[in-house]
Amino acid sequence: MKFFESSSLSHEPLVRINEWIEEAVKLEVPLPHAMNLSTADDFGQPSSRMVLLKSISDEGMVFYTDYESHKGKILQKNSKAALNFWWAKTDKQIRIEGVCIKTSDQESDEYFQSRPRGSQISASVSLQSKEIRNYENLVKEAKDLEKRSSGSNLKRPSRWGGYKLIPNRIEFWKNEVNRLHRRELFILESNKWRKTLLSP
Ligand SMILES: Cc1cc2nc3c(=O)[nH]c(=O)nc-3n(C[C@H](O)[C@H](O)[C@H](O)COP(=O)(O)O)c2cc1C
Secondary structure, three states: OOOOEEOOOOOHHHHHHHHHHHHHHHOOOOOOOEEEEEEEOOOOOEEEEEEEOOEEEOOEEEEEEEOOOHHHHHHHHOOEEEEEEEEOOOOEEEEEEEEEEEOOHHHHHHHHHHOOHHHHHHHHHOOOOOOOOOHHHHHHHHHHHHHHOOOOOOOOOOOEEEEEEEEEEEEEEEOOHHHOOEEEEEEEEOOEEEEEEEOO
16 A cells, blocks of 8 residues: 655655655554644644655655644744654654645645545545534535535645645654664755764
């Protein structure tokens, strides 16, 4: 199964991220592309949630969401964000920091159209992170839309789309014996990735 797309990878830390996720894929880790996304609001209050990596390139890492969700509203004001991966089977962690920008309408449209119809319907009826009166109503709305739209193409809701996190700091953490773990840090300086080692 293809969990995410990778293209034009040549920068060492981005190549390595791809390799570490692929290693988890080979070991049949469930959702090897699931990552924690952290944001911080105007008051400096952090919040985090899991999202799925959908593509990776030298430019950054793309995930899809609702631009008007809690995270979407935060990212609109403070585009700085962090990602975190950890897989129990490999006991490796990747920490990524950077800035999120919206993907183009065309890229979001293409991805929306590639999704299963059920996911398209859910994204169309769910105003992510908004309070709802009851769950049953939401399910009914989804069923109604399914009936109403049967046979026709569903348009991507404008509030739904992708973000690309453009990284400027990437750390690879690998479990080693006696907790003397290996930490390699890449920092983007004048468009070049500088590599250093950190004490565990
Ligand atoms: C494994 C996993 C993967 C998820 N992937 C996504 C995703 O790709 N996009 C998304 O918007 N929410 C995803 N969610 C739901 C989010 O964690 C979160 O509940 C939702 O985006 C609302 O977050 P917010 O209120 O902070 O905006 C995922 C949840 C889990 C547990």
